[in-house]
Amino acid sequence: MRIASLPDxxxxxxxRAIGGPVNRQIYQVxxxxxxxxxxxxxxxxxxxxxxxxxxxxxxxxxxxxxEQLIAEGYLETRAGAGTFIADTVPDQIVDALTSSxxxxxxxxxxxxxxxxxxxxxxxxxxxxxxxxxxxxxPDVTQFPNKVWSRLQNKHWRRSRAELLTYDQGGxxxxxxxxxxxxxxxxxxxxxxxxxxxxxxxIHQSIDLAAKLLGEHGDRAWVEEPCYWGTRSVCQSLGIxxxxxxxxxxGMQVPQSDGLHPAQPxxxxxxxxxxQYPLGTVMSLSRRxxxxxxxxAHKAWIMExxxxxxxxxxxxPLASLQGLDTHDRVLYMxxxxxxxxxxxxxxxxxxxxxxxxxxxxxxxELYRGGQVFMQAILADFMTQGYFASHIRRMRVxxxxxxxxxQQAVKHHFGDAIDFSDGDAGLxxxxxxxxxxxxxxxxxxxxxxxxxxxxLSGYYMQAANARRxxxxxxxxxxxxxxxxxxxxxAGIIKKHWPA
Amino acid sequence: MRIASLPDxxxxxxxRAIGGPVNRQIYQVxxxxxxxxxxxxxxxxxxxxxxxxxxxxxxxxxxxxxEQLIAEGYLETRAGAGTFIADTVPDQIVDALTSSxxxxxxxxxxxxxxxxxxxxxxxxxxxxxxxxxxxxxPDVTQFPNKVWSRLQNKHWRRSRAELLTYDQGGxxxxxxxxxxxxxxxxxxxxxxxxxxxxxxxIHQSIDLAAKLLGEHGDRAWVEEPCYWGTRSVCQSLGIxxxxxxxxxxGMQVPQSDGLHPAQPxxxxxxxxxxQYPLGTVMSLSRRxxxxxxxxAHKAWIMExxxxxxxxxxxxPLASLQGLDTHDRVLYMxxxxxxxxxxxxxxxxxxxxxxxxxxxxxxxELYRGGQVFMQAILADFMTQGYFASHIRRMRVxxxxxxxxxQQAVKHHFGDAIDFSDGDAGLxxxxxxxxxxxxxxxxxxxxxxxxxxxxLSGYYMQAANARRxxxxxxxxxxxxxxxxxxxxxAGIIKKHWPA
Numbered sequence: 001m002r003i004a005s006l007p008d009x010x011x012x013x014x015x016r017a018i019g020g021p022v023n024r025q026i027y028q029v030x031x032x033x034x035x036x037x038x039x040x041x042x043x044x045x046x047x048x049x050x051x052x053x054x055x056x057x058x059x060x061x062x063x064x065x066x067e068q069l070i071a072e073g074y075l076e077t078r079a080g081a082g083t084f085i086a087d088t089v090p091d092q093i094v095d096a097l098t099s100s101x102x103x104x105x106x107x108x109x110x111x112x113x114x115x116x117x118x119x120x121x122x123x124x125x126x127x128x129x130x131x132x133x134x135x136x137x138p139d140v141t142q143f144p145n146k147v148w149s150r151l152q153n154k155h156w157r158r159s160r161a162e163l164l165t166y167d168q169g170g171x172x173x174x175x176x177x178x179x180x181x182x183x184x185x186x187x188x189x190x191x192x193x194x195x196x197x198x199x200x201x202i203h204q205s206i207d208l209a210a211k212l213l214g215e216h217g218d219r220a221w222v223e224e225p226c227y228w229g230t231r232s233v234c235q236s237l238g239i240x241x242x243x244x245x246x247x248x249x250g251m252q253v254p255q256s257d258g259l260h261p262a263q264p265x266x267x268x269x270x271x272x273x274x275q276y277p278l279g280t281v282m283s284l285s286r287r288x289x290x291x292x293x294x295x296a297h298k299a300w301i302m303e304x305x306x307x308x309x310x311x312x313x314x315x316p317l318a319s320l321q322g323l324d325t326h327d328r329v330l331y332m333x334x335x336x337x338x339x340x341x342x343x344x345x346x347x348x349x350x351x352x353x354x355x356x357x358x359x360x361x362x363x364e365l366y367r368g369g370q371v372f373m374q375a376i377l378a379d380f381m382t383q384g385y386f387a388s389h390i391r392r393m394r395v396x397x398x399x400x401x402x403x404x405q406q407a408v409k410h411h412f413g414d415a416i417d418f419s420d421g422d423a424g425l426x427x428x429x430x431x432x433x434x435x436x437x438x439x440x441x442x443x444x445x446x447x448x449x450x451x452x453x454l455s456g457y458y459m460q461a462a463n464a465r466r467x468x469x470x471x472x473x474x475x476x477x478x479x480x481x482x483x484x485x486x487x488a489g490i491i492k493k494h495w496p497a
Numbered sequence: 498m499r500i501a502s503l504p505d506x507x508x509x510x511x512x513r514a515i516g517g518p519v520n521r522q523i524y525q526v527x528x529x530x531x532x533x534x535x536x537x538x539x540x541x542x543x544x545x546x547x548x549x550x551x552x553x554x555x556x557x558x559x560x561x562x563x564e565q566l567i568a569e570g571y572l573e574t575r576a577g578a579g580t581f582i583a584d585t586v587p588d589q590i591v592d593a594l595t596s597s598x599x600x601x602x603x604x605x606x607x608x609x610x611x612x613x614x615x616x617x618x619x620x621x622x623x624x625x626x627x628x629x630x631x632x633x634x635p636d637v638t639q640f641p642n643k644v645w646s647r648l649q650n651k652h653w654r655r656s657r658a659e660l661l662t663y664d665q666g667g668x669x670x671x672x673x674x675x676x677x678x679x680x681x682x683x684x685x686x687x688x689x690x691x692x693x694x695x696x697x698x699i700h701q702s703i704d705l706a707a708k709l710l711g712e713h714g715d716r717a718w719v720e721e722p723c724y725w726g727t728r729s730v731c732q733s734l735g736i737x738x739x740x741x742x743x744x745x746x747g748m749q750v751p752q753s754d755g756l757h758p759a760q761p762x763x764x765x766x767x768x769x770x771x772q773y774p775l776g777t778v779m780s781l782s783r784r785x786x787x788x789x790x791x792x793a794h795k796a797w798i799m800e801x802x803x804x805x806x807x808x809x810x811x812x813p814l815a816s817l818q819g820l821d822t823h824d825r826v827l828y829m830x831x832x833x834x835x836x837x838x839x840x841x842x843x844x845x846x847x848x849x850x851x852x853x854x855x856x857x858x859x860x861e862l863y864r865g866g867q868v869f870m871q872a873i874l875a876d877f878m879t880q881g882y883f884a885s886h887i888r889r890m891r892v893x894x895x896x897x898x899x900x901x902q903q904a905v906k907h908h909f910g911d912a913i914d915f916s917d918g919d920a921g922l923x924x925x926x927x928x929x930x931x932x933x934x935x936x937x938x939x940x941x942x943x944x945x946x947x948x949x950x951l952s953g954y955y956m957q958a959a960n961a962r963r964x965x966x967x968x969x970x971x972x973x974x975x976x977x978x979x980x981x982x983x984x985a986g987i988i989k990k991h992w993p994a
Contacts, residue, residue, distance in 0.1 A: 161638055
């Protein structure tokens with residue numbers, strides 16, 4: 001939206017007939033437009049004087065509305081520059097780390113439940129989803145659209161009713177077969193077609209397993225640090241995440257020395273192939289310990305294998321599931337990284353004894369469908385396009401990782417440490433103690449660079465390492481160095497003396 | 498699958514290297530294939546003698562596997578005819594009404610949680626999703642595929658990154674605008690764009706609201722009878738559904754006479770425009786009572802408006818949400834009935850005070866996406882195709898309802914009662930007391946007719962009316978009378994003397 005049209009935008013939306021003070025109405029119109037991203041982050045607003053003149057209202061009316069929005073963090077003033085739409089997301093992250101406000105109080109305010117208020121206050125999701133260095137996003141501009149369109153048109157021309165109606169549970173059979181075949185070969189997953197449940201992604205896979213296998217009040221071990229989504233989905237279901245620190249070998253699985261909580265958890269969430277976000281690989285001895293622990297204590301291991309198709313230096317690693325002889329592992333994967341996130345297709349591999357319950361439960365809870373998308377993906381896999389797209393992206397992302405590593409070294413030499421496991425779609429840059437990653441992220445965004453503070457992935461502030469998550473997969477090669485130059489400037493400004 | 502290939506199918510899948518008795522392996526292969534629908538319901542299996550010969554195994558081995566599958570209900574023998582794949586779904590429904598087995602015991606068996614076992618045992622979903630008289634399914638063969646394909650190809654050619662990656666929360670803005678506009682005009686919903694949250698359908702809308710506004714242990718009033726999905730999603734989140742009977746005016750909202758439970762619920766789920774499954778419309782006085790009750794007791798009303806685009810005799814009814822002056826109503830809708838179920842797009846309209854929390858919560862919990870599907874749907878709506886498709890379907894479904902009503906009258910005259918509210922996609926046929934709807938459904942399926950027992954929609958057996966749910970929308974006009982002829986024969990067989 002051009003700034004010039006803002007007065008019209010406001011005028012069209014305020015309705016004096018509704019009643020209530022006009023300043024309140026201006027406040028509501030602007031707030032809703034900011035929340036719905038109709039007014040983008042960083043946009044400069046007209047001065048209160050200008051807007052008042054355009055609206056033919058008193059300046060006080062507009063000033064009141066602006067002040068309220070500034071107080072609530074929707075707008076910010078920059079000295080000598082004016083009033084801008086603020087990026088509210090860093091506030092949420094700061095909140096999660098520093099706030100001592102009570103969830104109950106928060107909840108009462110607009111009627112959210114305690115779990116709802118908790119979820120919103122600790123939300124890790126960002127409204128920005130594209131650009132340097134957005135973590136976890138593949139380069140969707142490289143996706144073979146023409147091939148996909150052709151496969152799509154073929155299915156639409158045929159237009160079979162069974163592809164357009166509700167699914168029959170578990171997902172489209174040929175896709176389940178293709179995934180089972182792929183996982184057996186590429187990931188050493190031990191599975192048959194009936195064990196594959198097609199979901200909309202990792203979040204739904206966790207939700208389904210937590211509902212079918214977990215009770216309210218159960219505990220789940222999560223890696224410290226871990227993916228924010230795992231914690232949020234568990235908490236929304238009354239399952240308490242318990243952070244277990246990771247070291248260079250992965251999650252520190254309990255030994256008999258009583259190091260860990262006596263009460264075993266119901267679930268253990270791990271990313272053994274490529275720890276999220278640190279990038280380490282779980283060692284074989286740690287894998288064995290974990291499997292033994294789960295078998296002895298009847299815990300379910302939730303193996304999140306979100307991006308291990310992309311390994312640049314070494315061959316793919318075998319899955320943890322393939323080592324399991326006690327049927328305690330549920331294996332989760334997604335097509336978000338290998339095709340494009342908007343596809344919203346993932347899968348869950350369950351032990352054979354659970355497959356019937358999971359097929360029924362999935363259908364009952366989510367009323368599955370999108371069979372036509374699943375049919376297109378099945379063709380995409382069985383006709384070889386999936387494998388060749390992955391091969392092509394592996395080369396490309398490998399180059400981009402290398403370019404980013406070079407840029408980091410160029411600016412910081414050995415003074416800065418990073419970890420990437422030579423795999424995946426992101427690199428974790430470690431900052432020295434005392435270097436505030438929240439502030440750096442905030443300033444980087446103002447300069448047009450997206451990055452996330454590593455400390456936000458920790459549950460306990462005492463454990464939190466400072467750092468920056470840099471996604472390189474979606475950044476064109478030639479933009480990597482210039483974008484990092486900008487970021488390096490901001491980091492250097494905050495470098496501890 | 499042709500029967501001739503069954504021995505090969507089994508041989509390819511049993512692996513003596515895995516170990517364990519061979520009869521167990523045959524059992525597992527067949528069971529998995531039945532559950533994944535690789536072997537369809539009703540298929541005749543070779544005799545145990547034939548299969549043993551083909552597999553080069555002893556007949557006892559095969560007999561043991563068959564016996565186990567028969568005992569567990571996967572196979573059934575028909576006297577003089579042989580062994581067939583059974584339809585296991587009626588068993589689940591019978592179970593839900595008559596079983597006294599303990600969920601805890603069930604849970605222990607394969608490791609399901611208590612809530613998981615409860616969900617699976619009471620599952621209402623069916624593996625059959627197409628054919629006469631499948632309730633709740635529109636005629637997807639009438640969908641304008643060519644128009645859709647054209648809009649789709651336009652977006653794929655442009656291939657903008659923001660349509661292929663994760664969404665920014667709340668859904669694709671132009672679709673939210675189109676829905677807000679549509680709801681204001683067509684359904685008298687009082688809303689602005691920011692209040693629209695795009696979901697994957699009613700189930701996700703319920704899940705989101707229950708997580709953000711409800712606590713574990715809360716209660717939700719549901720209509721008795723009601724849609725099975727509402728109960729299942731609530732229970733999976735620890736929210737207890739409390740059945741409140743409906744009469745000709747809709748849910749019997751509590752008066753001050755102490756008729757209803759003293760403790761007010763957190764949620765009240767209603768279908769005021771077209772009660773599901775009975776088809777009645779909630780009266781205006783009942784609507785006012787309900788809104789007053791919710792405001793006084795701080796309960797959230799969840800208005801499920803799943804099919805009110807299809808009214809044949811009268812003009813569309815205004816929504817309950819539009820009457821609300823206290824911001825206590827969340828309005829839910831779906832495109833499953835108006836376009837096609839496999840689209841998996843629905844929406845939730847929340848009060849303005851909740852919109853920010855719902856946008857963030859939705860993104861955090863489900864990691865939304867499918868923006869490109871949302872973009873196609875937005876075009877489909879704004880270019881007028883949506884409205885004209887609804888108009889065309891309204892005429893067609895009206896004809897089909899009329900044909901079904903005629904068929905019922907032809908066979909039963911005034912001896913049988915039905916309700917449809919002259920709207921929607923299904924008709925509820927009421928059977929006389931003593932006429933067992935479960936048995937009739939079971940026999941109808943064996944004869945190729947899908948119908949659901951009305952008694953299955955009740956939570957309490959004492960309230961349950963016997964009847965049959967007949968979906969007519971997806972049945973071609975000329976097949977309605979012949980299909981009902983078959984069904985009528987079965988009903989007459991079970992008519993009480």
